Amino acid sequence: MPAARRREMPEARPSSRVLVTGGAGFIGSHLCARLLERGDEVVVLDDLSTGKRENLAEIDAANLSFVEGSVLDTELVDELVAASDRVFHLAAAVGVRLILDEPVRTLETNVEGTRAVLGAAARHGVRALFASSSEVYGRSDELPFQEDAAVVLGATSEPRWSYACSKAFGEWLAFAHARADGLDVRIVRFFNIVGQRQRGRYGMVLPNFVRQALADEPITVFGDGQQTRCFLHVGDAVDAVVRLSEEPRARGRVFNVGATREVAIGDLAALVRSELGSASPIVRMPYREAYGMSITDLPRRVPDVARLHACIGFTPRVSLEAAIHDVAEYEQSPRVTRRSGR
């Protein structure tokens, strides 16, 4: 066992013991809070590469255990999965900036880590939920994106598609284990989740816009600002995830988890500025300047949520405006160090 790994494991195995990989991250920490509220006992496995211990600090610690380690540690993963009733696999290398800066790590974490987690879940008969991404639709222009539509990726020489490919691999592996080993697995494709504790450092748009607006600095829109996205509050996303993990009809299926309000990024900048009463100018920056290389951005990304709605009756409750204020409140809280480029 690596010396750096810290273990704080409870001894007993209650009936609702849940493992959350990537639980110290943005979505993972909200998921942990929701599971604990419901009375589950939660074990987090996270290597703190993009997640932070502080993300779990406000959460009731009595039923929460934290294991600092990697999903690439197959022995550890096997041990933790075997001791769980359910596993939510969220650990991944995430964010355009990180994917471009660390292309090998992205592929290794997302492919090998998912292989370790799903393999262990299949061996031990533990129900799994895999966090995939809207990125798997790649450059498809068949909008809105429907779960069974073809995946259309770009050239292998363009590093940004490696993330999409790694998540698609995870989905194929999940379906393969379901068929070959009877694994009970559910897959969610998140579409631009936003809220407190998201970090802007790896290219996430809303925390960056909010931080710039709060500081009255220029709000930097990459590209022409016409590209659109649909933003879902993390509280709504976690709601969908927990319900899908329990719904028998979700077994062996993939679901888009997103909102359908389509917003151009240029308009998002203006909305952030007006919601926060900021004096920031809005400036455009070419992708080449922003990322140090030209990248293919997707003009539109809109989920078809009919399957999600039919399965669990899901409709988002939190507006984008409310999400902007949540992010602003978090950015202004004392624990956030603005100068660290979060």
Ligand SMILES: NC(=O)c1ccc[n+]([C@@H]2O[C@H](COP(=O)([O-])OP(=O)(O)OC[C@H]3O[C@@H](n4cnc5c(N)ncnc54)[C@H](O)[C@@H]3O)[C@@H](O)[C@H]2O)c1
């Ligand atoms: N935020 C979004 O809009 C979005 C969109 C699509 C998909 N997703 C997926 O949702 C999941 C959570 O994303 P997030 O936005 O919370 O990002 P995040 O970076 O906050 O969370 C990822 C977590 O995984 C951990 N991690 C990374 N490598 C690890 C390893 N080898 N072993 C253990 N832990 C490791 C990180 O430290 C971090 O805590 C990811 O799988 C991501 O691909 C998120």
